[in-house]
Structures are given as C-alpha cells and as structure tokens.
Amino acid sequence: MICALASSVCFGAASVFQAMAARAAEPGTGSGVDVALMWRALRQWRYIAGLGMDGLGFALQIVALRTLPIYVVGAALAASLAVTAVIASRVLHVRLKRVEWTAVGVVCAGLAMLAVASGKEGHREVPDALPWALLAVAFGVLLLGMVAGRLPPRSRALVLGLGAGFGFGVVEVAVRLIDGIDFADPAWYALLVGGGAAFLLLTSALQRGAVTTATAGAVLGETVGPAVVGVVWLGDRTREGLGWLAVTGFAVAVAGSLTLARFGEPPAPADEAGPGSAGTPLEVGHDPAPERNPGTP
Template identity: 40%
Template structure:
C-alpha cells in the first residue's frame, strides 16, 4: 500500500512540474544549446526552480515505490501525471476538455486500477553482474549523442529527437533507482548505477527543456512520456526480472497499454495554450 501511495504522490508532483516547465521554457531562445547558457537561464526562472523541487520530490517518492514494486507499474504511474497536468490546465489556465481527453482519462484510470491488481509488493531482485556498469556506459553514450544533436540548427525534428533522448534519460534514472541498494550507504559512491542515474536524470531535464523550445509541446510531451514509460518498463523486464503476479501477465499488459494510451491522449495539457508568447529573446553566451 505504501508503494502505491508513493506512486500516486509521484504522479501529482510530475504532472504539476510539467506545467511549470512548459511555462519556464517558453522564454528560452529557440537556438539555445546544451551548455552553461541553458543552465543559467533556467536556474534564474522561479517557475523552473519550482518545477525542479517537484521533480525531486516526485523522484524521491518513486524511489521509495521502486523498493517493492516493479518498474513497469511505477513508470505507468508516473505517466499518469499527465492527468494531473490536464486538471491543472483546466483549473488554472482555462483549458477545455474534449471527448478525447475524457476518454483518455477514463482509460488511464482503468489501467492504473488494473495494474495495481496485477502486482504485489516484493523485494527488488539483484541485477545481473555488469548491469550497473552497462547503465553507466549507456548514460555516457546518451550524453555524447545528445550533445551532437543539440548542436544542430533548431528544427521540429531535432526537438522530437531530443524528446526521445530525454525519455531514455528518465528511463535510465528509473532503472538505476530500481537497482541501487540504499541499505549499503558506504558502497553507494562506488556504484556505477548511482552515477548512471544521476547523469541520466540531469540529461533528461536539460533535453526536455531544449525539446520544448524547439518543437510543439504536445508531441514533445508524448514522445518523452512514451519513451520513458516503455523503455523503462522493458529494461525492468529484461534486466531485473520484473513480473506480474502468476496468471495476471495479460492483465498487466493490457493495463499498461491503457495507461500509456490514456496518458498520450491528454499529452496536450503539457502545453498551456492560454499562455501568451514571450518577447523574442536572443541567445547570449
């Protein structure tokens, strides 16, 4: 029960952070790259700082949930944060629901209930030898590729590529949190999975900001959420043996698809349409 409550809390935090991030990045110049200028601009934005606090809190809650729940359930729960973003957009920004949005929320809710019924709390299985080091290698490779893509001229296609890579970064962070053993604090600094998660998370935050400034927020949000949810779930199944309860594998699969489809249906609420466009800003530094 504690794990499921943490998943719900994480969804609330991540959904709220989506709206705040969208507000903050609209003031970035379109040609901002992956470097110190990006960090300086974002860290002087109150909206983005508030989003970071919520992201950190949401991750902490996810970390607790990952001690006893499979990664595919926690990832699906995080994806449901888009429903929170939808509610905030309606209540605070004057956005309106459509029939598609309502159907998406129903699918999302039904999928979450079914997922909760398909799993039981259990200790995390130890990863196979080499998995933590492999995660660190994947995070470093992601950083190199992301740097090269971010250096390209601003374009919608580039923004979507950055969104997919941001989703991969979040997935690496989630898997690292799943396999790190917090009961051995003395050994944590030497755990490659810890550093892989830190690098993946930092990359994901920066790449999300760049993607939101280079491409429409709806496809960016959808690409990031879909990649994070599916890649994270797949890594959990393949690398650490996450499984549903015996006889409930089909239920878990259908539920996962419902949550993902519902989240993507309401992905447009990551882009508050009622916000005015900012004054043009030119990149400096």
C-alpha cells in the first residue's frame, strides 16, 4: 500500500510538469492524435522531468500490483489527481474551492477504506486468451486515437482521455500476468503497446481537449475495467466480510478523483502563463480574447 501511495505521488507531480510541457510544445495542424507531439514535448525539460517521475512511479506501481488487488492500485493511481491539486495549490498558487478540498479528503477516506478491506492479490489460473485479448485492446487504443480526430472537440477530449485510461488499464493487468522475462508472452507486447498508446493519447488530449473531460475519461478507463478483470479473472478478493467496504471505498475514491478532474492539467505559474493562469486552466481551442487598446471599438 505504501508503494501504491508513493506511486500516486510520483504520477501526481509528474502531471504538473508534463501538462505544462504539452501546452508549451508547438501545436500540430491536425485535430486528433499527433504522433510528433510527444517528440516536440520531449524538447521541454519539464516533460523529461515528468517522465523521470513517471518511471519511478511505474516501478512502485509494479511492486504494488504484485502484492495488492488491482482495484486498490487503480484507485490509488486515480488519487494522483488529489496529489496534483495539492501541489497546484502550494506551488502554482491555485486556489482550491471548498468542494475541491472536500474531494481531497474524500479520496483519502476512500483509500483508507480500501486499505482496511483489501485482501491479497489473486493467484487464479488465467485463461490463455487473456494476454492476447490485452494485446488486442492495446492496438484498439491506437485505433481509437485515430478515430478521435474526426469527432467534435468535446467528444474528442473524452474519447482521447478514455482511450488513454484503457491503455493504462492494459498496463495494470499485464503487469499481473507477466511472470519473468519471456518475449514470446503477448502480455509483454500488450504492456509496451498499451503504455505507449496511453502516453500518446493522453499527451494529445492535454493539448487538444478540455482538461476536465479528458482527465475524467482517463480516470474511468484506468480504474473500472482493470478492477473488474482483477476480480473476475485474476481472483482478487477482499478481507472476509468486508466486500461492501471495498466497493464503497473504491467508489468514493474514484468519485472524489473525478471531482478533481480539472487538475489533470493545472495552470502554468503566473510568471510563465498568460491570460487564464489565475486559477482556471485554459480550455484548448478557446484562445483568450486579445486586449483592446483604449479608444478601439
């Protein structure tokens, strides 16, 4: 559980750096997934720093996934939005509303319930088709990103975010299926393709879509599906008689995270940001109106 929470802290801090770098990168000409966007973002030192935090968070996530049920780890990862919100309030001087501070407390309460109710990870023999199904979903995430470019802006943000969440969910399940280094195992390729596709779609969603919509989609995609797979196919269970507490804690933690969805991309610091940096993230595709000169009609 300590590793799961530490992973959440790493991901929450990384999102601050990565989102700022994604916005600072030169935008592409298309409306969907921009493959070159990640390379442009890599020129930003903040994106490199964020990737380093993501690497550490992923290592901690692997440890957590090997010892905890997926539903616990997934909820902890969604709670990274609470970490981002707190960092934004302290470092970027973003004013949190009362409901958002309440949501931070709700997320913590949900994680506490899960910590009490969760049992060990399951060891059920998985169907042979499950790794191949994961690989198919991973490639499906890439296809989803291509289709998203044809959708209206609001729907595009949701689909890109949801697709990124599915990709991260594939990674969560694949980590549980991998047993040693075996490159003939499709779960390895599902992990690589799913993780890469998730980063690509999420980076595109941060630059091209409404932050709240994209982040909410990602939270739902990376929590609900993997939790169901863990319970149904991998044998994840709760402590005896505490199933109700685990379900409640999971729902509470995810609901609190969705309330904090706007912190999927906090605003840039005041000395670097332009209009819109005083506590509310700019929606992509809605440029601030230029200032009028005195006397100009």
